[in-house]
Amino acid sequence: MKIEVDRHLLLSQLSYISRAIPNKTPHPVLTGIKFVVTGEGLYLTGSDSDITINTFLPLEVEETQVINIEETGSIIIPGKYFIEIIKKLNGQTISISTFEGNYAMIKCGGSEYTLNGFDVNQYPNIELIKRDDAIQMEKQLLKTIIRQTVFSTANNENRPVLTGVNFRHDEDELICIATDSFRLSKKIVPLNKEHKPFNLVIPGRSLKDLSNILDDTADNVEIHLSSNHVLFQFGNISFQSRLLEGIYPETSEFVPTTVAIEIKADYQELYNAFDRASLIARDQFSNVVKLDIQPEKGKMLITANSPDVGKVEEAVNIDMLKGTELRIACSALFILDALKAINNPNSEVLIGFNGDMRPFILRDQNDETTIQLIVPVRME
């Protein structure tokens, strides 16, 4: 293999691939990037065995030649070193060639690197599974689904299936749910009836990595579902993740459809008040604050108390839409996470309660598709 390639275009491909390169792995070959040069261009692959990212750089981009191929071929080049080297080189074009099998030589201006690579046969054979019945979804919608759910996935592996987001399609809806059993995020988006029903769980970490790669353009993503994998295809990038095994728990009975008490408050005022209260709450077990809804004053008091540090009281203006006074305790961080998911500083937030021991829900008053549910903690 011997090519000359535009350094900046190569760097942008590497910025995608780098998401899949593990820092530590029992399989050293996976710390490398797979280079395959054919007559069509350069294919790059990175994988940590859970996710696999593949990019393609054609010979020409916008009618300008960006790769000059002297010899086709393939090699595995150590990823971390290669990326740092390409970043720090100064020229516009770099030359990459292989010699004596597993060595890669990189030249640019007065710089010449020789890196110890791996034979391409040592790299696992990862099939990217495409289907004819792929789902088409707007990039920005997919990013929003991820942003509004993935933070509620479980961090610990006690119940592995909870570390993922459940995607369920039935009738004309796609329902996306994440829960760590202390809180739950639910997003509903329309999905054409023509697609077969499915019910699968995508690892939260895969979705976070995917979200970081999805740029802010308006293009579509193709979603290819197979029995053990999901492949997201956009532009010249393929992002494949394994699915989590196991049955996702039925959660619909936990999400209240009616509420006994409902208040409305300004997003930014609410966010700032909980953010400040959490300064004192954070030294307490799970950042607990107490909410005290006072209908006659049109206020919600947020209080926290840390014997070592001191105490705080924040008064938030509320519109009482329904119900009466209530005292309830919960994690300030869960509320802040839920508000970040709503992320609409110019809007007002609805909070619905069914008593001090039942889950309560937050949502943007202008968005019925997204619900953030939080389980309260027992009042002292």
Added chain:
Amino acid sequence: MKIEVDRHLLLSQLSYISRAIPNKTPHPVLTGIKFVVTGEGLYLTGSDSDITINTFLPLEVEETQVINIEETGSIIIPGKYFIEIIKKLNGQTISISTFEGNYAMIKCGGSEYTLNGFDVNQYPNIELIKRDDAIQMEKQLLKTIIRQTVFSTANNENRPVLTGVNFRHDEDELICIATDSFRLSKKIVPLNKEHKPFNLVIPGRSLKDLSNILDDTADNVEIHLSSNHVLFQFGNISFQSRLLEGIYPETSEFVPTTVAIEIKADYQELYNAFDRASLIARDQFSNVVKLDIQPEKGKMLITANSPDVGKVEEAVNIDMLKGTELRIACSALFILDALKAINNPNSEVLIGFNGDMRPFILRDQNDETTIQLIVPVRME
């Protein structure tokens, strides 16, 4: 004590004071900020017992009232919490009052905090020592002295005096030296003969903290020297550091006054080449690279070899000013640190050698006041 104070002005005072607040300390009271309100305004003090920072906020700034004093007094308020709270509050004015001795109440809009403080009598009595014969120095010159020397101080405490920068005044020069015994930085600036000679060592950490507080204005700093302390006074800020005890070693014999081999190279080309070579060198003991000066080619080759990763060769264009070929080995990181201290991308750098086992020196060709010396390592 009871005051109302402009939040933004208070925050800017706190940003200075925070540099002195220790994260961990055997004296809990030092995690607090000392507030003293007199008829003139608000004095704030923070200290980790090595350095002490004091600021003063007068009643009026630019003819606008910024503090309203209802009651003078004093208290120690937990620093970390106080600063975060003031940052997160929304209003323009905050009220701070003390009650029941050691409690501080902070109010702003709908927010009310009570923090557990300390009695002001528990705070150590730290005298800020001013002298009539203070040295006047431009802020930017002081920042440059620190930037060009402090990185060469020793990190470990084997020889405590080497963790500081030596400031020595004799005749009409101030000589500033730092060395960890593997490299040495030397800066010479003019200083009026009228000042008495001195020879003292300021802790490197104190100088780093001071440098972060010195803004980019053209004002002067007053430097007050006493037997155990140095006090830097600028604007309404006093920054006092203890001095290091012990005799700073005599280093003049290690700094060559003549060189047998001298080359000149473009700053940026040199920096980039060592930066790239260090990628491969970093897995080796102390980032060793080899330099190979080839007069007949007008090149210096920089090479590094890591059995696990691979190897690199960088060719840098040089002007041979004096001498013949040379092969020498040294730490790439030391060279990068020295170049960062020179920090003149549009200039050329002179490097002078006296053989492969003798220290070599780098300097900006347009700056005779600063020398960066590096001890080579033995060639393999």
